[in-house]
Amino acid sequence: MRLTIHYVKTVSTPGRYTDDGNTGLSLLVKKSGSKSWTQRLRINGQRKDIGLGSVKDITLEKARSIAAMNKQSVLDGRTLGHTNDITFKDAAEKVIDNHTGWKNPKTRQNxxxxxxQYVYPAIGDVPVAKVNTGQVMDILLPLWNDKQCTAKKVRQRTSKVFRWAIAHGHRLDDPAGEALRAAMPAITKKVKHFKAQPHGQIAKTVEAIRTCTAYPITKLALEFTVLTACRSGEVRGARWSEIDLDNRVWTIPAARMKMGIxxxxxLPDRCMAILKEAQHLGAGCxxxxxxIRAKVLSDNTLSKLLRDNKIATTVHGFRSSFRDWAAECSSAPREIAEYCLAHIVGEGAELAYRRTDYFxxxxxxxQQWGDYLAQ
Incomplete structure (x- = not known):
């Protein structure tokens, strides 16, 4: 059959779906739900399956165009892919420059x-069309066991560059894609939890925060973080336009939320008192x-206050302390506590039919948490 845009978008049963025609183009649907384009060609008497990229990056029309070009190249005896010399670094810079969804400049710089640090020294000057899986593997192997998080970032980001190159006709496959991930050695995940205090110590910690000699706004911001169980960046970036003082609600926009929602x-009683004091100290900002310079507090400011006062926890650890308290000292169901932390609970149909956020x-x-800390 000839594939349609609607069919490509809606098909979910795992399998290979051939597009009508003689180019060998197929839609590959995996058990994970991911969809990608492949092309089956006979080159020098041998059958070869070529990955053309993800459906997310390449439209049906574009996939057909690439497949037709590849087919003609094989018939003409030409090498597949572009012959231009755009380097991996050139392609990566274009991916970075073209991306418009950066949450902040630090993410782009990261x-x-x-x-x-990890990629350009090895393949930065290599034409993006000529980089192979072995070269990417050589970059990843030194990081794979000891710097797992970094290795994951390197693989995912280099894969994005190769998918960009596929979409623009510079190459036909992704050497940092699923095949590479399957070929890498197995690793044992080492889960490292944020350091946190038992919830019974948090009231004493809050009192220590209030009475320390740090910058007053910093003390208010950290206490507000504890009381709301929010992430540091969400509090540090809070603006008065997000605060509804009359209804005692702080609405954090999706652009500043980890889950994008x-x-x-x-806002409990003590938070309202903190906001009143912050209005006075902020002088209209x-x-x-x-x-002090009327800018967003740095991500190290709150952590430094804890270190300077020898408070044995991390800023993120207060969220863990809240979660433990909710489980041990309240009658709140699990989903209520998780929603307080802005965690999404459930999946599939359950999420589709749920319309409440249990506000x-x-x-x-x-309020119970605030009262507990005031004891």
Whole structure:
């Protein structure tokens, strides 16, 4: 049959679906739900399956165009792919420059740093069309066991560059894709939890924060973080335009949330008192907790306060302390506590039919948490 845009979008049964025609183009649907284009050609008497890239990156029309070009190249006896010399570094820079969804400049710079430190020294000057799986594997192997998080970033980001190259006709496959991941040695995941205090110690910690000699706005920001169980970046980037003082609600926009979804945070009594004090100290700045220079507090500011006062936890650890308290000292169901942490609970149909975010129940639980810390 001849594939259609609607069929490509909706088909979910794993298998290979051949597009009508003589180019050998097929849609490959995996058990994981991922979809990609492949092309089966006979080159020098041998059958060869060529990956053309993900459906997310390449439209049906583009896939057909690439497949037709490849087929003609084989018939003409020409080498597949472009003969231009765009390097891997050139391609990576285009991927970075063309991306518009950076959450902040640091994320963009992090991509740049990863490429410059681990990838460019090995393949930066190599034409993107000529990089092979072995070269990518040589980059990853020294990182694979000891720097697992970094290795994952390197593989995923180099794969994105190769998928860009496929979409623009510079090469036909992704040497950092699924085949490479399957070929890498198995590793044992080492789970490292953020250091956290038992919830019974948090009230004493909050008192220590209030009475220390740190910059007043920093102290307010850290206490607000503890009371709301929010992430450091969400609090440091909070703006008055997000705060509804009358209804005691802080709405964090999707662009600043890890899950990319708007999140409403109920504000208990002590949070309202903190906001009142922050208004006085902020002197009209749009940021709720501005630095001395009226900019967003750095990501190290709150951590430094903890270190300077020898408080044995991390900023993120307060979320863990809250979660333990909710499980041990409240009657709140698991999903209510998880929603307070802006975690998505459930999957598939369950999420599709759920329309509530349990806001009023979360309001009650967060007030209980504030009262617990005030004891």
């Amino acid at each position: 991509w740049q740093n990863v490429f410059e 708007d999140h409403q945070v109920p 749009d940021l709720v907790f501005p630095s 009023e129940k979360r309001r009650a639980l967060m």
